[in-house]
Amino acid sequence: MFDWMKDYQKLEEDIAYLDYNLDKTKVELKRWISGDLRDVRLTAESDGAKVEEHLEAIEYELAHKMNAMYDLKYLISRFTGLENRILKMKYVDGMTLEQIAFDLHYSTGYIRRKHAEIRKIVKFLDEF
Structure with missing residues (x-):
C-alpha cells in the first residue's frame, strides 16, 4: 500500500551515504595527488592507484540513484x-x-x- 514510502526512504539513505562516500574519496584522492601521500610510490595493485576508479564508481552509482529518486518523485506526484x-x-x-x-x-x-x-x-x- 505505501511501499513507495519505504523505497523513497531507502533511496534517500543510499544517496546520503554515497554523497558522504564521494566526499571522503575526493579527500583521499587529493591526499594522493597533492597531499601527504604524493611522494608514496604506487603499484598497480595498491589502493592508492585505485582511488580514481572508486571515485568513478561512486559517481556512477550516485547518478543512478538520483535518477531513480527523480523517477520515484514523479510517480509519487501522480498518486491520489x-x-x-x-x-x-x-x-x-x-x-x-x-x-x-x-x-x-x-x-x-x-x-x-x-x-x-x-x-x-x-x-x-x-x-x-
Whole structure:
C-alpha cells in the first residue's frame, strides 16, 4: 500500500551515504595527488592507484540513484488520495502537519489524526 514510502526512504539513505562516500574519496584522492601521500610510490595493485576508479564508481552509482529518486518523485506526484498526499507532503516535501492542513484546507487536528492512522497502518504492514 505505501511501499513507495519505504523505497523513497531507502533511496534517500543510499544517496546520503554515497554523497558522504564521494566526499571522503575526493579527500583521499587529493591526499594522493597533492597531499601527504604524493611522494608514496604506487603499484598497480595498491589502493592508492585505485582511488580514481572508486571515485568513478561512486559517481556512477550516485547518478543512478538520483535518477531513480527523480523517477520515484514523479510517480509519487501522480498518486491520489488524501493518505498518499499527506505522506508525500510530510516525508517527501518535508512539510509540517500544520502546513499540510493549511494547504489541503483541513483542520490541523484532522490531519494529525489521519497521519497517526497512516503510521499505524504502515507499522502494522511492516510487522505483517
